[in-house]
Amino acid sequence: MKNIRNFSIIAHIDHGKSTLSSRIIEFCKKLSLNSLNIKVLDSMELEKEKGITIKSRCISLNYLYNNEKYNLNLVDTPGHIDFNNELKRYLYACEGVLLIIDALKGIESQTVINYNIAYKLGLKILIVINKIDLPNINIYNLKKKIKKKFKNYNNKILKCSSKYGFGIKNIIKYIINYIPNPICKINNYLQALIIDSYFDNYLGIILIIKIFNGILYEKKNIVFLSNNFVCKIEKIGIFKPEIKYYKYLECGRIGFIIIRNKNINKINIGDTITNYPNKNNIFLKTFKKPLSQLFISIFPKNKKYNYFKESFKKLYLNDYSLTYKKEFSKIFGKGYRCGFLGILHMDIILERLYREFNIKTIITFPNINYKIYFKNGKKKILNNPNNINENEILKIKEYIVKLKIYSPIKYINSIIKLCIKNRGIQKNIIYKNNYVKIIYEIPLNEIIYNFYNNLKNITNGYGYMKYKFLKYKKSNIVKLNILLNKKKINNLSLFIHKKKIFIIGNQILDNLLKYFSKKMFNINLQISVNNKIISSKTIKSYRKNVISKCYGGDINRKNKLLKKQKRGKMKLKKYNNFKINKNIIINFLKIIKF
Structure with missing residues (x-):
């Protein structure tokens, strides 16, 4: 036990965690540099394509140091904010971490978040500056920033180049000497x-x-x-x-x-x-299941429901953050209403369903949780607007979060503009050295989609954020319905703020029109809010010129032909039960963006 070292490699996305892991494996196994020509810990196809770590991996390595054999258990973790829950679980199994910082990019958002997670868990922290082979870097200034920003770590800041293998031996030496061995009792119950x-x-x-x-x-x-x-x-x-x-x-x-x-x-x-049966009834750490924040309905396009059901069970076994429950649609049949941590998490699950189980999927509009008060006195927290009658709704409260944004001071104006644009209410601004902490109350539906990406863009990657649930607050949230010839299209309803109904409504209609062809009668597409039509588009019917054979003559003859044509079209429209094609909805849902 005294020669076991359990440690994790944590960093902001793309700071070189997986590459450094490969170099450590090569060094411990005495392999030549780059003999592991792929990042061995990124074994999922999707990870290699996107260049990110999605699932944590653990590898056990043996290393001889001062004539003693050490067992190094290395854990590579995800860097993206959507996978923080994955990171926390694996860190609980470790006694120390390597915090990797890119020599050129410096301290970024997830660097600070990951440091705070490791510090709160009481882990020993070794800071490593990676990519020292890059030109135009200033190690001295970066070290000064590290010392200002971080307090609780080993005073020695290590340097390495995971690309060329510089400094790997020194890192392993510090892992052995600085990170403690696990404390446990071998003679106790399991x-x-x-x-x-x-x-x-x-x-x-x-x-x-x-x-x-x-x-x-x-x-x-x-x-x-x-x-x-x-x-x-x-x-x-x-x-x-x-x-x-x-x-x-x-x-x-x-x-x-x-x-x-x-x-x-x-x-x-x-x-x-x-x-079993001689069991120890004392529980170890129990992980809180993360709350889903984004919800969509998923239906199988090319497989039977039973296979789809079994695939979801297997996927859930490997992704504790995923939530799902059964749902039925008149258009798409049986499926699941699924909850995700964010947009990237949703994309990964859909891609894994296709690659690992060969399931092509149909998805509906994304939504978040809302607290809905009904006229009969009941209230429910719902994220699926399709089965709700808007006539029964008294009011809707939306999910408000307390948002904290940390950034260098020079980006403060851009950040404030971004928050105001997304209906944020400023609560406080705290200045500390060259950094600023901005606190806002903001609706979750404004930050769940692309807010984090926009924040990184306007702060050149230096800004980072965290948020927690604050309250449900009454807001001008309405249910938007799409009507086809005055009939509601199931699975295309969504909750939306009143300010956006015209922009989003017209965007939906313009895109939906592309998938309808002319018929012998008019096709009316409408956006309805609170039983009021707020936008409408019409695809005109084919028209035959029935009076073309009348060369002059009595006007009554022309009117008679036109009225006959009108009666015929009305009869056709009355008895033609026009049904929307399933493929129209599928193609439409692929292209619509918010």
Whole structure:
């Protein structure tokens, strides 16, 4: 145990975490530089394409230092704000972190957020300046900024180039000497924490665990304390990065167990595992399930519902942040109403459904939670407007958050303009050295889509933000409906602020018109709010010139032909039950943006 080091690599996105991880693996395994020509910890296809880490990975490495063998358990973590919950779970299994800072970009938003998370968990922090091979960098100034911004870390600031492998040996030396070994009792009852899980088509359910006390043996029965679910361990092992199986794992180690069980719903990330029947009833850390903030409906386009259902269960096993419940649509059939942490999280899930399970999906407009008061005295928190009758609504309150933005002072004017544009109410401005903290109360639906990207753009990457739920506040939120020949189109309703109904409404109609062709009668597309038509577009019917054969003559003859044509069109419109084509909605939902 005294020679075990569990540490994580944390940083702002694109500061070189995964590349540094690869260099450490090469050094410990005595491989030549760049022999791992891909980032081994970014094993998902999507991670390699987007150049970001989506899922945390843990690799166990052996290293000989001063004639003693050390076991280094390295965890590579995501840098994007949408995956902070993933980061926190894995940090709980570590005793220290490497905080990586890009030598050229310097301290950025997630650098500070990740530092604060590690500090609150009481982890030892080693700061590493990466990419020192880049031209036009000023290490001296960056060190001064680090010393001003961060207080609780090892006084030595390390330097490296993960691209060329400079400084890797020195980093490993400091990991061994500065990061403490795990404190645990090998003779105690077994206590292991589930920090992640996923499904493998060949092996079954794989649980990533950290053993806090006792020893975990192969082929033994274990119990999950949250629901008293009992199962047998098939195999035990660690990633090196290839899988290596063991007969047992001692406390302090991070590894995996394989169980062959069909009850996927019984697995809870953050649950405590102990021996069965001699069990220890003391729970370890329980992770709070993150609150979903963005909701859409997802329906399978090319697969049967049962396959879609099983795929979601397997995906949920690997993504604790995802929420879903059954939903039925008259147009699309059976599907799920899903909750996500943000736009990127949503994109990743949809892409994984396609790549891992070959499921093409249909999605509806995104929405967030609103508190809705009904005329009968009831109130509900809802995010799906499709099944709500607006005549029954008394008022709607929207989700207000307390937003804190940290940035260099020179960007303050641009930040204030951005917040005002998004209906923010300023509460406080605090100046400290060259930085400013701006506090706003702002609706969640204004910041959930592209606010963070806009903030990074106007502050050149230096601005960062965090927010927490404050209250529900009455606002001019209305339900927007789309009507086709005076009939509501299911699955295309949405909640929207009154100020945006004309802009968004016309955008919807203009895009929707592209997917309709002329008929023998007029097609009317309308936007309705509170039973009032606020915008309308018409696709004119085909028109035959019935009076073309009349060369002069009595006007009554022409009027008679026109009236006959009019009666015919009215009859056709009355008896023609025009139904919207499912493909029209699918194509439309692909292009509409907010």
